[in-house]
Amino acid sequence: xxxxxxxxxxxxxxxxxxxxxxxxxxxxxxxxxxxxxxxxxxxxxxxxxxxxxxxxxxxxxxxxxxxxxxxxxxxxxxxxxxxxxxxxxxxxxxxxxxxxxxxxxxxxxxxxxxxxxxxxxxxxxxxxxxxxxxxxxxxxxxxxxxxxxxxxxxxxxxxxxxxxxxxxxxxxxxxxxxxxxxxxxxxxxxxxxxxxxxxxxxxxxxxxxxxxxxxxxxxxxxxxxxxxxxxxxxxxxxxxxxxxxxxxxxxxxxxxxxxxxxxxxxxxxxxxxxxxxxxxxxxxxxxxxxxxxxxxxxxxxxxxxxxxxxxxxxxxxxxxxxxxxxxxxxxxxxxxxxxxxxxxxxxxxxxxxxxxxxxxxxxxxxxxxxxxxxxxxxxxxxxxxxxxxxxxxxxxxxxxxxxxxxxxxxxxxxxxxxxxxxxxxxxxxxxxxxxxxxxxxxxxxxxxxxxxxxxxxxxxxxxxxxxxxxxxxxxxxxxxxxxxxxxxxxxxxxxxxxxxxxxxxxxxxxxxxxxxxxxxxxxxxxxxxxxxxxxxxxxxxxxxxxxxxxxxxxxxxxxxxxxxxxxxxxxxxxxxxxxxxxxxxxxxxxxxxxxxxxxxxxxxxxxxxxxxxxxxxxxxxxxxxxxxxxxxxxxxxxxxxxxxxxxxxxxxxxxxxxxxxxxxxxxxxxxxxxxxxxxxxxxxxxxxxxxxxxxxxxxxxxxxxxxxxxxxxxxxxxxxxxxxxxxxxxxxxxxxxxxxxxxxxxxxxxxxxxxxxxxxxxxxxxxxxxxxxxxxxxxxxxxxxxxxxxxxxxxxxxxxxxxxxxxxxxxxxxxxxxxxxxxxxxxxxxxxxxxxxxxxxxxxxxxxxxxxxxxxxxxxxxxxxxxxxxxxxxxxxxxxxxxxxxxxxxxxxxxxxxxxxxxxxxxxxxxxxxxxxxxxxxxxxxxxxxxxxxxxxxxxxxxxxxxxxxxxxxxxxxxxxxxxxxxxx
Numbered sequence: 001x002x003x004x005x006x007x008x009x010x011x012x013x014x015x016x017x018x019x020x021x022x023x024x025x026x027x028x029x030x031x032x033x034x035x036x037x038x039x040x041x042x043x044x045x046x047x048x049x050x051x052x053x054x055x056x057x058x059x060x061x062x063x064x065x066x067x068x069x070x071x072x073x074x075x076x077x078x079x080x081x082x083x084x085x086x087x088x089x090x091x092x093x094x095x096x097x098x099x100x101x102x103x104x105x106x107x108x109x110x111x112x113x114x115x116x117x118x119x120x121x122x123x124x125x126x127x128x129x130x131x132x133x134x135x136x137x138x139x140x141x142x143x144x145x146x147x148x149x150x151x152x153x154x155x156x157x158x159x160x161x162x163x164x165x166x167x168x169x170x171x172x173x174x175x176x177x178x179x180x181x182x183x184x185x186x187x188x189x190x191x192x193x194x195x196x197x198x199x200x201x202x203x204x205x206x207x208x209x210x211x212x213x214x215x216x217x218x219x220x221x222x223x224x225x226x227x228x229x230x231x232x233x234x235x236x237x238x239x240x241x242x243x244x245x246x247x248x249x250x251x252x253x254x255x256x257x258x259x260x261x262x263x264x265x266x267x268x269x270x271x272x273x274x275x276x277x278x279x280x281x282x283x284x285x286x287x288x289x290x291x292x293x294x295x296x297x298x299x300x301x302x303x304x305x306x307x308x309x310x311x312x313x314x315x316x317x318x319x320x321x322x323x324x325x326x327x328x329x330x331x332x333x334x335x336x337x338x339x340x341x342x343x344x345x346x347x348x349x350x351x352x353x354x355x356x357x358x359x360x361x362x363x364x365x366x367x368x369x370x371x372x373x374x375x376x377x378x379x380x381x382x383x384x385x386x387x388x389x390x391x392x393x394x395x396x397x398x399x400x401x402x403x404x405x406x407x408x409x410x411x412x413x414x415x416x417x418x419x420x421x422x423x424x425x426x427x428x429x430x431x432x433x434x435x436x437x438x439x440x441x442x443x444x445x446x447x448x449x450x451x452x453x454x455x456x457x458x459x460x461x462x463x464x465x466x467x468x469x470x471x472x473x474x475x476x477x478x479x480x481x482x483x484x485x486x487x488x489x490x491x492x493x494x495x496x497x498x499x500x501x502x503x504x505x506x507x508x509x510x511x512x513x514x515x516x517x518x519x520x521x522x523x524x525x526x527x528x529x530x531x532x533x534x535x536x537x538x539x540x541x542x543x544x545x546x547x548x549x550x551x552x553x554x555x556x557x558x559x560x561x562x563x564x565x566x567x568x569x570x571x572x573x574x575x576x577x578x579x580x581x582x583x584x585x586x587x588x589x590x591x592x593x594x595x596x597x598x599x600x601x602x603x604x605x606x607x608x609x610x611x612x613x614x615x616x617x618x619x620x621x622x623x624x625x626x627x628x629x630x631x632x633x634x635x636x637x638x639x640x641x642x643x644x645x646x647x648x649x650x651x652x653x654x655x656x657x658x659x660x661x662x663x664x665x666x667x668x669x670x671x672x673x674x675x676x677x678x679x680x681x682x683x684x685x686x687x688x689x690x691x692x693x694x695x696x697x698x699x700x701x702x703x704x705x706x707x708x709x710x711x712x713x714x715x716x717x718x719x720x721x722x723x724x725x726x727x728x729x730x731x732x733x734x735x736x737x738x739x740x741x742x743x744x745x746x747x748x749x750x751x752x753x754x755x756x757x758x759x760x761x762x763x764x765x766x767x768x769x770x771x772x773x774x775x776x777x778x779x780x781x782x783x784x785x786x787x788x789x790x791x792x793x794x795x796x797x798x799x800x801x802x803x804x805x806x807x808x809x810x811x812x813x814x815x816x817x818x819x820x821x822x823x824x825x826x827x828x829x830x831x832x833x834x835x836x837x838x839x840x841x842x843x844x845x846x847x848x849x850x851x852x853x854x855x856x857x858x859x860x861x862x863x864x865x866x867x868x869x870x871x872x873x874x875x876x877x878x879x880x881x882x883x884x885x886x887x888x889x890x891x892x893x894x895x896x897x898x899x900x901x902x903x904x905x906x907x908x909x910x911x912x913x914x915x916x917x918x919x920x921x922x923x924x925x926x927x928x929x930x931x932x933x934x935x936x937x938x939x940x941x942x943x944x945x946x947x948x949x950x951x952x953x954x955x956x957x958x959x960x961x962x963x964x965x966x967x968x969x
Contacts, residue, residue, distance in 0.1 A: 093192040113194045115163035133160040151177050151185050170199040218311035226250040226263045238313055240285035254283050274298045290315050341365045343434040347398040353378045365438050397424045398432035419443040466571030474499045474528050486573050488545025506542040531558030531565045551578040606691030608633045620698055622669030638667040650680055658685055675703040803843045810837040814872050817851050825859050830868040837874040838881045841952050846926045853919040854885045854946045861889035884947035891938040900936050
């Protein structure tokens, strides 16, 4: 040490002397030797001596420090050699990190524990971290940070490492600081002990304790005195006692089968047997005893004898066994009561499939008693199956458990006479059952459904309305010929294409701007997202493939099917309708011009409030349009009576015949009153609230002239009444004459008919065929003459009959007449429609005669129809009733209608339709005798209508109408 110090001092001093001399020589010049030996002068010499002294001092300090470093290194190497000598032979995995965290040593044990040799850690220092299990690396890094922050800390960690083969080992890690003899910190020494077996033992103990505590079976430790020393949670749950209470109890407190007296003998028996198993009853604290399965083991633990008892609750097993027995009974009942037929088979070793039995449903479905087939092979029991695949399928089901489902059909005349759904399956190996159900109706329904689908497909193909079907992605899956014709796009181009792509190509130029197309696409995509089932209908123009412009009405809605949701579009070409609507709008514009320029007053009222008037109405009333529109029509009537009369009469006419016309009075704005003819027609006949169109004419002058004409007419009517009285007297004489003539003519007619009959019966042999025919003609003519006389007599009597008024139920009367006429249409298809017949006021007998004549005519003149339809309808009028009889018979020409109600007038030949020609004349006289009216309407080949109206006044006020003198033509 001293020699090394002297050398450092001498060396630093000489180096300082020479360096200072060279600097002086370079700066001051002169002899280099002089500068080296003496210096330039005394000052420089002193300065150089001070510098040499300082350099010698630095050399001494440096020598001391270098010696200290060499001593420390020697100590560290000595310490390391001792540690390495110890660590090389230790069982633990040791390693040493120096002051710079550099790995300076790794013990050979690391390869046994980690699977990596020491060289691997030296080549890759990060392996110390990566070998640790990923879940524990973060904690280990925190441990390293703590050690780096405090060199004196001692760390202890437990973590697993992952070996190269994937195995895991648990490490007990200690990290200790290392100091030399002088107290200098020399790094960290880490000791890692393999505690894998210890961890596994601890885990096993933990799992064992957990398993015992959480086992489903109860566990008891019972001492020799019967005290319960241990019970797990399951035992407490079974008994219903808390565990703390259970440990204060004895075995006889929970087992009814033992007692303090019997326990010693039971203990001794178990000591001899060491184990025992049985079923017992366990007493619960809050409910009835439960059945348990008990396994007892006698053992000695730490010098004490115990009964180690496992207890399993078998309530569910007992219940399950009972349930199984009940299900077996239920299954047997189901088999017996099942509507499905069942055949049971057993497969023998030689391959024979033996019939074992059938349920009652099989007997019922096949109509045979299956007991006769017991023990026979399937081919013997059912020979019809021998040549089919059924036996082999059944054998496969019994042998291999291969199920088989099929449908068997029996045909007759190419139609399904019988069908069976068969399901064969294995019950247990070597046995199988065949379930079968008669599905004849179902198969027929399925065939009918297939036929219906074919019809539906034909409907789609032939439908005049376009049908498009699209999936949820907007792709077209159906495009029928009607759509192809509407758009000019063939089916092969449309199916599979996007609905939007087709829609864009069909748009006319004015709808192809980006904004309109974006809105249309957004609405279309929204529809495909929602697929609403409510139909949405819109109309739009489009371009046909040939360039022509057309219009279409599109109805879209969604449907749900098992394969997904689809959009249905129904398309109808409304080009012609749109053109018609365009023409209608032009027509409306023309009518608006007529409305403004018409010479008559025209307007619209709704709920009797003016909605629109033309200039002529304003001129007539003196009001402006603004003063009239929106105000009640009452303002133009002079009195409430006029206003109410118009509303009552005109709206009654509208409801009756679809329009109304009435004379009334209007008052001008200046107070003047005028007479007007007011005519109205509803805008919508089904809803009068929508309003009516009216026309109004000022007929004040015409009314004045009419009054003058009426005065003249009154004078003329007076003269007519005088003439009528004369005619009535003549009619009375004529009726008396008709009665006398008809009565006197009967006697010769009877003689002619009687003698003709005698001649026909007694002398026919003397006559040739022509003579016999002539006799038959004479007799037929006499009978017809008799009918004419009877009808004429009845007709003449009507003038003398006095009416007996009463309330007559026309509905009941018509029903009675139909029953009376039933023989007349026996064998024909005659359908009556009777509805709405009111109660009339009149003579019941005479009204019956009217209905008999009208309904009998309807039955007669529909004889040529395959299905005769006769309707009898009625309604009540403000002052009476109306009844109409309509038929679909041969009808008549309206130009001859005036002849129908005249005596002996007929529009058809006697050979076509029999009759005397007096029936309708009689009906007319009866109706007019009641003060009513009768009419007829018809068209050749389209049927006829006969109606009459009767007043209510006679029954309402006791008055009787005057007999008509004009009846009977």
